[in-house]
Amino acid sequence: xxxxxxxxxxxxxxxxxxxxxxxxxxxxxxxxxxxxxxxxxxxxxxxxxxxxxxxxxxxxxxxxxxxxxxxxxxxxxxxxxxxxxxxxxxxxxxxxxxxxxxxxxxxxxxxxxxxxxxxxxxxxxxxxxxxxxxxxxxxxxxxxxxxxxxxxxxxxxxxxxxxxxxxxxxxxxxxxxxxxxxxxxxxxxxxxxxxxxxxxxxxxxxxxxxx
Amino acid sequence: xxxxxxxxxxxxxxxxxxxxxxxxxxxxxxxxxxxxxxxxxxxxxxxxxxxxxxxxxxxxxxxxxxxxxxxxxxxxxxxxxxxxxxxxxxxxxxxxxxxxxxx
Numbered sequence: 099x100x101x102x103x104x105x106x107x108x109x110x111x112x113x114x115x116x117x118x119x120x121x122x123x124x125x126x127x128x129x130x131x132x133x134x135x136x137x138x139x140x141x142x143x144x145x146x147x148x149x150x151x152x153x154x155x156x157x158x159x160x161x162x163x164x165x166x167x168x169x170x171x172x173x174x175x176x177x178x179x180x181x182x183x184x185x186x187x188x189x190x191x192x193x194x195x196x197x198x199x200x201x202x203x204x205x206x207x208x209x210x211x212x213x214x215x216x217x218x219x220x221x222x223x224x225x226x227x228x229x230x231x232x233x234x235x236x237x238x239x240x241x242x243x244x245x246x247x248x249x250x251x252x253x254x255x256x257x258x259x260x261x262x263x264x265x266x267x268x269x270x271x272x273x274x275x276x277x278x279x280x281x282x283x284x285x286x287x288x289x290x291x292x293x294x295x296x297x298x299x300x301x302x303x304x305x306x307x308x309x
Numbered sequence: 310x311x312x313x314x315x316x317x318x319x320x321x322x323x324x325x326x327x328x329x330x331x332x333x334x335x336x337x338x339x340x341x342x343x344x345x346x347x348x349x350x351x352x353x354x355x356x357x358x359x360x361x362x363x364x365x366x367x368x369x370x371x372x373x374x375x376x377x378x379x380x381x382x383x384x385x386x387x388x389x390x391x392x393x394x395x396x397x398x399x400x401x402x403x404x405x406x407x408x409x410x411x412x
Contacts, residue, residue: 109351124331124354124379131332132350153335155349163355167362299362 101151102129108157113164114174121164125154167297176290180306198238201231225261232257236309244300247308254309258284316348316356317365318398321383321391324366328382330373331357357381365390 106125110118129150136146154160169177204227211220232254241250258281266273295307316338323329323337334357335350360366365387371380383391 105351121354125351127330127376127378128332128335128350128354130376131330153349154351157351159349160351160355163352164358167355167358297362299364 105157109160111161112170114169114171117168173290173294197234201227225265228257242308318394321387324383328380330378330380
């Protein structure tokens with residue numbers, strides 16, 4: 099049994115707690131079935147255990163494959179954190195109304211400054227308003243189906259890239275380091291969500307995966 | 310013999326006959342190929358999870374000999390995937406046979 103524990107420890111390295119539990123349960127079940135069958139064929143218990151262990155193969159290979167299909171610790175963390183953000187926004191009535199009214203207010207301000215020929219200020223306010231709308235308003239919008247989620251994500255990328263071009267204009271390439279620093283957390287979260295979407299069946303998607 | 314890439318198809322093939330648990334699927338693959346298709350059983354479950362994520366199979370709790378087991382059954386999407394995989398494999402097999410036959 100000690101050998102199976104070592105095998106499992108290696109096989110679940112880097113996996114989230116829930117994934118590790120799943121792996122432990124199924125491998126222990128499998129091991130017991132294999133060992134039981136060997137014992138039924140009059141093989142001595144020690145040899146039966148060794149045969150069942152050998153049939154499982156290299157735990158590092160299994161770990162590499164498990165990481166491709168089950169949630170890892172970092173992916174589970176991204177899922178947990180973005181869920182906390184969503185809950186914070188949705189549960190606080192005051193924050194909810196402020197977030198809902200802010201993009202509209204900023205758009206109005208932007209038009210006002212545009213009318214006053216203060217173009218750079220108008221541009222900045224428009225970008226902040228658009229980004230606020232795209233990141234904070236989805237919890238209140240009916241986008242939680244696969245196709246609507248896809249449309250929302252496409253719009254989100256267009257708004258993000260449009261904001262960069264609008265803010266930095268021709269200097270977008272020169273200011274790449276600054277843009278990368280500012281958008282790194284967003285890109286990291288987006289990439290992790292993309293990986294998680296592939297790993298979870300649609301029926302098990304939490305709300306934040308549609309975003 | 311290396312099973313690389315064909316394990317999901319073989320799993321779907323066995324599940325199309327009847328729902329089963331991981332250990333029995335592994336044994337069936339080995340027995341049906343007279344031991345020619347040998348693979349490490351620790352890699353069977355990642356393949357099953359992948360098929361589950363794709364919606365080709367679904368799992369449920371069952372009991373066998375008084376012991377709780379996770380069973381897997383094929384879904385309509387899985388049957389369609391199996392049909393496509395079979396057709397693709399037959400084409401590939403025909404093409405390779407033609408080349409090897411000529412050699």
